Amino acid sequence: xxxxxxxxxxxxxxxxxxxxxxxxxxxxxxxxxxxxxxxxxxxxxxxxxxxxxxxxxxxxxxxxxxxxxxxxxxxxxxxxxxxxxxxxxxxxxxxxxxxxxxxxxxxxxxxxxxxxxxxxxxxxxxxxxxxxxxxxxxxxxxxxxxxxxxxxxxxxxxxxxxxxxxxxxxxxxxxxxxxxxxxxxxxxxxxxxxxxxxxxxxxxxxxxxxxxxxxxxxxxxxxxxxxxxxxxxxxxxxxxxxxxxxxxxxxxxxxxxxxxxxxxxxxxxxx
Amino acid sequence: xxxxxxxxxxxxxxxxxxxxxxxxxxxxxxxxxxxxxxxxxxxxxxxxxxxxxxxxxxxxxxxxxxxxxxxxxxxxxxxxxxxxxxxxxxxxxxxxxxxxxxxxxxxxxxxxxxxxxxxxxxxxxxxxxxxxxxxxxxxxxxxxxxxxxxxxxxxxxxxxxxxxxxxxxxxxxxxxxxxxxxxxxxxxxxxxxxxxxxxxxxxxxxxxxxxxxxxxxxxxxxxxxxxxxxxxxxxxxxxxxxxxxxxxxxxxxxxxxxxxxxxxxxxxxxx
Numbered sequence: 001x002x003x004x005x006x007x008x009x010x011x012x013x014x015x016x017x018x019x020x021x022x023x024x025x026x027x028x029x030x031x032x033x034x035x036x037x038x039x040x041x042x043x044x045x046x047x048x049x050x051x052x053x054x055x056x057x058x059x060x061x062x063x064x065x066x067x068x069x070x071x072x073x074x075x076x077x078x079x080x081x082x083x084x085x086x087x088x089x090x091x092x093x094x095x096x097x098x099x100x101x102x103x104x105x106x107x108x109x110x111x112x113x114x115x116x117x118x119x120x121x122x123x124x125x126x127x128x129x130x131x132x133x134x135x136x137x138x139x140x141x142x143x144x145x146x147x148x149x150x151x152x153x154x155x156x157x158x159x160x161x162x163x164x165x166x167x168x169x170x171x172x173x174x175x176x177x178x179x180x181x182x183x184x185x186x187x188x189x190x191x192x193x194x195x196x197x198x199x200x201x202x203x204x205x206x207x208x209x210x211x212x213x214x215x216x217x218x219x220x221x222x223x224x225x226x227x228x229x230x231x232x233x234x235x236x237x238x239x240x241x242x243x244x245x246x247x248x249x250x251x252x253x254x255x256x257x258x259x260x261x262x263x264x265x266x267x268x269x270x271x
Numbered sequence: 272x273x274x275x276x277x278x279x280x281x282x283x284x285x286x287x288x289x290x291x292x293x294x295x296x297x298x299x300x301x302x303x304x305x306x307x308x309x310x311x312x313x314x315x316x317x318x319x320x321x322x323x324x325x326x327x328x329x330x331x332x333x334x335x336x337x338x339x340x341x342x343x344x345x346x347x348x349x350x351x352x353x354x355x356x357x358x359x360x361x362x363x364x365x366x367x368x369x370x371x372x373x374x375x376x377x378x379x380x381x382x383x384x385x386x387x388x389x390x391x392x393x394x395x396x397x398x399x400x401x402x403x404x405x406x407x408x409x410x411x412x413x414x415x416x417x418x419x420x421x422x423x424x425x426x427x428x429x430x431x432x433x434x435x436x437x438x439x440x441x442x443x444x445x446x447x448x449x450x451x452x453x454x455x456x457x458x459x460x461x462x463x464x465x466x467x468x469x470x471x472x473x474x475x476x477x478x479x480x481x482x483x484x485x486x487x488x489x490x491x492x493x494x495x496x497x498x499x500x501x502x503x504x505x506x507x508x509x510x511x512x513x514x515x516x517x518x519x520x521x522x523x524x525x526x527x528x529x530x531x532x533x534x535x536x537x538x539x540x541x542x
Binding site for chain 2: 124125126127128129136140157160161162163164166167170171184186189190191193194197198227228254255257260261262263265266267268269270271
């Protein structure tokens with residue numbers, strides 16, 4: 001696989017251990033090292049990967065596990081990014097002290113290969129039953145230029161809303177990165193493929209696999225090209241998936257959906 | 272198949288003959304009669320079915336083939352609707368004289384079982400290369416109540432825009448009817464399934480099959496349920512597909528995408 005004409009990226013799909021941050025960070029370090037030795041320039045981990053997704057409900061548990069954006073987990077991951085010269089996107093539970101109150105977010109952070117945070121994103125569309133301990137974000141994702149590719153992060157359920165993906169592509173995104181924790185096969189097999197196709201955009205879908213608490217994850221992490229085709233899929237096993245993101249291929253084979261929209265008719269979906 | 276708890280609808284997928292309206296209307300009559308004898312309450316024909324899709328380019332040909340909304344083809348089809356007590360949706364090239372000018376539209380008309388026009392819809396998103404003789408419509412589809420189901424029509428490329436389908440479901444549509452003339456397999460296999468799933472709505476996809484002019488149609492007409500599953504598909508052969516539209520099943524299995532939207536964040540897609 002040559003990355004001469006693009007960004008060589010990787011998605012890690014594997015089982016972390018619920019509430020065992022030390023184990024999960026160690027697993028992340030192993031995969032970061034492995035990806036770096038494969039010349040990967042960006043590695044992507046699933047939603048809430050540092051802690052596991054099925055966090056025990058109640059503020060005491062969340063309080064113990066959540067960290068600030070630049071907390072101890074960030075410090076370690078940032079150091080590995082710099083040491084192994086690789087960008088890293090990972091999901092984690094974020095804690096913020098603000099105006100005398102504490103807020104918790106389901107977040108993803110993007111660290112560059114120098115170890116600096118390029119973007120921190122707070123999930124906008126919370127999954128009603130299991131995300132109830134979190135506060136929804138209030139800001140659209142950033143569009144970050146990294147190694148020649150314009151990238152936006154969103155988290156799991158976010159990507160199921162065509163409005164959000166469209167908004168990010170209109171802002172210039174060429175690659176949508178989706179750390180997720182999904183149990184539905186149809187999300188991977190039809191929905192995120194449609195998101196890529198209808199926007200002429202690459203998409204990286206990073207899911208958990210195996211069982212966690214009462215949940216059986218769907219796996220099926222993948223890279224999807226701007227024609228909606230799966231470039232590579234992890235099926236349901238532990239895997240370090242790799243793909244070259246060549247933005248020259250965002251030029252659509254079909255007529256451009258972006259050019260042929262009729263936004264003057266869409267007002268009712270934004271009120 | 273029982274229609275006790277819903278609307279028994281049918282899609283006809285078959286090859287009409289380009290520019291031979293007499294033949295195509297005769298074919299439509301045969302299928303209307305056949306569907307009626309099967310107790311179907313609504314039959315749906317593909318895009319531009321009265322004339323074929325690949326109309327010769329240039330105003331003289333279009334002028335010869337297009338009709339007003341209540342022109343001779345409507346008169347015949349309306350009579351059959353009444354005679355066979357069946358609703359009919361069909362695509363046709365529409366001609367309108369207005370303010371001293373003549374306009375041509377790629378339209379679909381919905382006739383009730385009494386033979387009255389319930390709605391006439393002009394395609395909003397024209398396919399750039401082949402729809403060039405038509406004027407784009409300027410009005411969102413109507414939502415029509417028919418036999419207990421709220422129905423909106425759109426045509427082909429229209430349904431590939433998530434914004435339009437969302438707008439119609441927010442207006443109350445429970446069934447999206449899509450007369451189409453599509454050559455892409457991915458539209459049927461992933462895109463319109465995603466439209467149904469992300470809106471918790473039924474969708475009827477009525478395509479041509481076989482060859483017409485330089486085009487090989489994808490077929491794959493289908494009824495899709497609100498979970499994004501294909502209820503029944505025509506593959507690539509002539510077929511009268513039937514399905515019961517039971518709107519009680521629009522209650523989503525997943526959390527409601529409509530309830531969990533964040534429209535205050537979507538302004539950029541409607542300007």
